[in-house]
Amino acid sequence: MNVNRSFKIGILLGQLLILGSCGNAPKEEEKLNQTKEINAVDILGNPDYQAISYGGYRGISREEQPTIAQLKEDMKIMAAMGIKVLRTYNVQPNLPHASNILAAIKELKNEDADFEMYVMLGAWIDCKNAWTGLEPDHNIESEANAGEIARAVALANKYPDIVKVIAVGNEAMVKWAASYYVQPAVVLKWVNHLQGLKKKGKLSKDLWITSSDNFASWGGGDYIYHTPDLTKLLKAVDYVSLHTYPMHDTHYNAVFWGTLSFEKSLTTHEKMDAAMGRARDYAKSQYRSVVEYMTVVGVDKPVHIGETGWASVSNGHFGPDGSRATDEYKSAKFYHLMRDWTNKEGISCFYFEAFDERWKDAANKLGSENHFGLFTLDGKAKYALWDQVDAGVFKGVTRGGKPITKTYNGDKKELMKDVLFPPLK
Template sequence: MNFFEQFNLPFAKAVCYSGFRDGQQPGGVIPSYAEVKEDLLLLQPHWTYLRLYDCDAHAQTVLEVIAKEKLGFKIMLGAYIEAEMNNFGCPWGGGIYDEAQLTLNRQKNDAKIQRLIDWANDFPHIIFSLSVGNEACVDWTDHYVPVSRVVDFAMRVKQHATQPVTFCENYVPWLNKLEPLAEVVDFISIHTYPVWEYKHIHEAIEYTNDNYNAVAKLYPHKAIAVTEAGWATNSNGRGIDPGHVNEQNQQAYYKDLMEWSAKKQIPVFFFEAFDEKWKGSAHPLEPEKHWGLFRTDRTPKLVMQDAISFQL
């Protein structure tokens, strides 16, 4: 089912945006209005759809900048739900909380879902879709939330907001445990990362296509978006072969993915706009820090150097 036709949206490019710069992070110092404006003006010539991960203070600034500066972006707004159960299978040892913290997280999640609804109604011309969580059901997550609870979140948002509702998750859970959720959401959102699964760049777009088709085959009556797909440019070897990541490979995957997206008319939110040094471990080559199409100082990596030169 064609996503853009179903929701009466124009086809355009999409990117994941989180604007935390050096010395900033969620729960700490956040980007200022001026910094967010600088980012959005940098992104505006290349992308129409932006994905925001949480209805937090940073997202509030983004919405304010778009509204006040009359920028043409359309937003997929998410609520970043936190652990409501322990996940003893988390490979890096996260995901273990005491009962008091889990109880607090449940309360915080309810509040976030309400904020998602409120902001959807406050910015109906900017926010075009709503996500009730991010990678909270996959086996390796450190913020596990039961599927039944995510179903409840989706149903609650659908009752009180007009935008289509989804849940952003790795493609694997959609093949089994998320079937009850698939029937509730308005569209399915999958994440596909060939490089995390030790695929070479020459295998990448075929692997992404296979991931998409596996989910689409199960749910032919549902529209599907790719809400994360990207290619890191550095790695210390933690989960990603350092020989597979560099700016040339990122450029190749981006080009292939955008051609695939346009040919199949599938929305693809490339991960991500900017590098974020707060992520992952302290190691400077930690792969979590190096997914951006731009560096943390906002200078363009190879793929965007070519795009900017073409634009000029």
């Protein structure tokens, strides 16, 4: 063989080998990424891990527990729309909802190695005499709290590949929760307890601990919340999980809600879009108020949204005879505005909520608390998700054995008949 030709062939083979090795590199990197354990630090603030608050109850009472099969149906629906992190609320012994959710996710992971879902596990916290008919004592905690924490720990250890956060309490410190709220010292006690278990190796060191509460409870509101114990709590948690609900304030706060006089010439959509933009900005202001308070007390930690949402129906304060805030157009607008803002800013948003739940206001079918879902009870996608239905993301998934379809049969003109103008300011 000609030496020069042989040299050229050698160079060509070397180039091919280099190209081949470069082509394999991403696959090797991808393989490593797939085997890496995903933890809260990877999930929270990551727009690839969309979050939502989830209750799978389909009846008028929580005694009607959803089955594992029903929970798996819901997991598949949420996974189809890109949800990878769920928030639950309690681990009460007679309500196995949270433990059944974890079991359902485990089954789905066993059935499909690519199925991915994680949980922010809530432990309910009460004061003494909460829900008993006796006068609540907000300075003493319920004897039941210790059991809640113990069950949360047990589940976190049983499902370490799924449970990535434990939240101590849900709106447990805000003073308008008059039936059950506790002082920050109670929440602090249990947060410190869980952090101590992490240090002792009795909980994963990568498990994040927080409490999920109203923005005011985190120092963003009235000065009555600005206590030494709150500062200690802010320093003890791994991140802050705050709640913001502009919809609830539409009935009380005309500063941001309503149609401004100079907006009268706008189109129907423009008027409502302007009002909803102000609602989003109102949520932003509550978020900033917490961050600013944390700065004042010398705390620099992530702040994520543990709850926010917008109901689509109300026959009370937020309906036609009140602030005229609730319909599917406005709830969809708020959903997309909040997702756009939080995704851009690296804020996790556990949107409230995935599905309508009937038990929340069992005596009033049209009560707003029953209608915060992105899906109706029978699995119809509300206006916020119509584009996903059109894109076919729910193909092959069902709720109650029925395929996912649009509310109003997908007729926007019919939907708009139920849309209410915000009142003129």
